[in-house]
Amino acid sequence: MTTPTVDVVDTLTGAAPDGVVAAVRSIRPVTREQLQASYDALFDPVDDAEFSLTERLLVAAFATGLTGADATADLYAERAADADAGAASVIASLVAEAGTAGPFGRYREEGLVGESADGRRFSVAEGARTQLGDRLAAALEHTHLLVYRPREAADAALQRLLDAGWTVSGIVTLSQLVAFLAFQQRVVAGLRVLEEVGA
Amino acid sequence: MSETVATQVQTFTYDEPHPHAFTRGEVGWLPWLEPLPVDELTDRHYDGLVDRARASSDYFRLLARDPEILRARTLVDKDIFYNTAQGLPRAERELAAAAASRVNGCVFCASVHARFAAHFSKSPEFVDALLADGVKADLGERWDAITDAAAALTATPIAFGPAHVTRLRATGLDELEIADVIHGAAFFNWANRLMLSLGRPVAPPDQA
Numbered sequence: 001m002t003t004p005t006v007d008v009v010d011t012l013t014g015a016a017p018d019g020v021v022a023a024v025r026s027i028r029p030v031t032r033e034q035l036q037a038s039y040d041a042l043f044d045p046v047d048d049a050e051f052s053l054t055e056r057l058l059v060a061a062f063a064t065g066l067t068g069a070d071a072t073a074d075l076y077a078e079r080a081a082d083a084d085a086g087a088a089s090v091i092a093s094l095v096a097e098a099g100t101a102g103p104f105g106r107y108r109e110e111g112l113v114g115e116s117a118d119g120r121r122f123s124v125a126e127g128a129r130t131q132l133g134d135r136l137a138a139a140l141e142h143t144h145l146l147v148y149r150p151r152e153a154a155d156a157a158l159q160r161l162l163d164a165g166w167t168v169s170g171i172v173t174l175s176q177l178v179a180f181l182a183f184q185q186r187v188v189a190g191l192r193v194l195e196e197v198g199a
Numbered sequence: 200m201s202e203t204v205a206t207q208v209q210t211f212t213y214d215e216p217h218p219h220a221f222t223r224g225e226v227g228w229l230p231w232l233e234p235l236p237v238d239e240l241t242d243r244h245y246d247g248l249v250d251r252a253r254a255s256s257d258y259f260r261l262l263a264r265d266p267e268i269l270r271a272r273t274l275v276d277k278d279i280f281y282n283t284a285q286g287l288p289r290a291e292r293e294l295a296a297a298a299a300s301r302v303n304g305c306v307f308c309a310s311v312h313a314r315f316a317a318h319f320s321k322s323p324e325f326v327d328a329l330l331a332d333g334v335k336a337d338l339g340e341r342w343d344a345i346t347d348a349a350a351a352l353t354a355t356p357i358a359f360g361p362a363h364v365t366r367l368r369a370t371g372l373d374e375l376e377i378a379d380v381i382h383g384a385a386f387f388n389w390a391n392r393l394m395l396s397l398g399r400p401v402a403p404p405d406q407a
Binding site: 018023024025027028030031034035037038040041042044045046066067068070101102103105107109110111112115124138145146147149150151153154155156157158159162167168169171172173176178179180182183185186187189190191193194196197 | 208209210211212214217220221231232233261262264265267268269271272274275277278279282285286302303304306312322325333343351352353354355356357359360361362364367374377378381382383384385388389390391392393395397399
């Protein structure tokens with residue numbers, strides 16, 4: 001793996017060298033290093049045979065685009081476009097049509113059924129599916145589930161990925177990717193607010 | 200060829216009872232996909248597990264299928280929650296984790312971190328109120344500011360804004376402590392999505 005010279009979260013927060021975010025991050029060097037190491041593990045992988053880097057970037061553009069139009073989403077949209085401009089353009093239009101609010105979903109736990117909330121579900125339409133292929137379309141549908149209604153995740157959702165050609169290890173990395181991005185995008189969003197409010 | 204192999208793989212199904220609701224009890228967890236068998240773990244996998252004892256966990260042996268991201272995830276997790284020499288007290292980091300888990304609906308994660316929050320704060324009644332009533336529960340101003348910030352950060356689109364920082368600061372948190380709330384709540388948006396999507400919770404033995 002390459003040694004990064006740029007810390008992605010520093011870049012995305014736009015933190016000033018003498019600002020609040022730089023100060024708090026300097027007190028948490030392990031968090032800072034391992035957050036970057038997580039990004040490197042996913043986007044500069046030792047082995048991408050079961051989930052290619054291009055697929056990772058396309059899924060990342062979709063996941064972060066659904067979560068919000070912010071600096072993090074812009075980064076992955078750009079990286080996805082560099083990797084596969086055609087597919088990235090299809091995904092950008094899917095982001096525009098598939099956006100909703102979360103977290104929502106039905107509870108399986110009997111005592112929580114009263115808290116179940118409904119919302120917009122998503123499946124890739126035929127035209128986009130033809131352009132992206134069944135494998136990537138299945139990953140995007142799973143991503144929409146994880147972004148907005150993780151409490152509804154079920155074995156059937158994993159079976160759909162297996163049936164679309166995903167291996168067990170590929171599904172683990174896909175899950176890590178979408179889940180990590182939920183973290184990274186929120187750290188960036190939170191730290192940007194902290195920087196903006198100031199000391 | 201890989202497609203032929205993949206279509207033969209089936210998710211696991213279980214008869215064990217689901218938890219009834221959020222609880223501080225010992226919720227179990229069962230994987231829907233096959234963890235790596237212990238006898239297939241190599242040095243690369245143990246490096247990902249960080250603690251060798253984690254090889255006994257189905258969850259960590261499933262995640263060990265991608266050791267590099269597991270390792271970084273584990274190290275960032277430990278620093279966010281256990282590095283308490285400076286910054287927010289452990290109890291309130293666990294509170295942020297439990298609140299994020301409560302909002303996302305991760306009964307397993309909420310149980311673990313509610314137990315920690317109750318233990319370190321010695322205020323189990325407030326933790327139980329969070330589990331029962333959600334983030335709108337009245338936990339006192341400082342805890343309400345933390346759970347409200349965690350909930351706003353957990354919402355999609357992300358709803359965390361300057362008012363959350365101002366409220367946290369007004370209850371006595373400094374910048375590092377506010378950053379700890381941000382990291383603790385944000386991290387559970389990672390953890391919840393893994394736990395919820397790769398397997399399912401099981402009712403505590405005494406509640407089944």
